[in-house]
Amino acid sequence: MAEDPHLERAVRKAVSYIEAELNAVRTDPYAVNIITYALILADSSQADNAINMLSALAISEGMSIDISQSVTLEQTFTYLFTAATMIVLLTTT
Numbered sequence: 001m002a003e004d005p006h007l008e009r010a011v012r013k014a015v016s017y018i019e020a021e022l023n024a025v026r027t028d029p030y031a032v033n034i035i036t037y038a039l040i041l042a043d044s045s046q047a048d049n050a051i052n053m054l055s056a057l058a059i060s061e062g063m064s065i066d067i068s069q070s071v072t073l074e075q076t077f078t079y080l081f082t083a084a085t086m087i088v089l090l091t092t093t
Helices: 005-021 029-041 047-060 073-092
Strands: none
Touching (some): 005 029
16 A cells, blocks of 8 residues: 555655654753654664653753663663653643
8 A cells, every 4th residue: 555645745744843842842851751752663864863852851850760761762762761751740730
């Protein structure tokens, strides 16, 4: 089954928008979480940059981050998502 060209175009535009907004939300752990996940799913070239931002947020909140090179991108995101979710919970309570 052929992909819908309108859908593909919409996804490309959405990914471009999210990539452009990454720096604007770099201090918001929740937003960086969601954007990181979206960029990973879209196989974006900016996914690593988003993961680094998420990691920096966790470290700036005093959380230990130790990610082995042998883990997958999805495993890395899951670990960082958990850490950043804890940051959100701790800073909003």
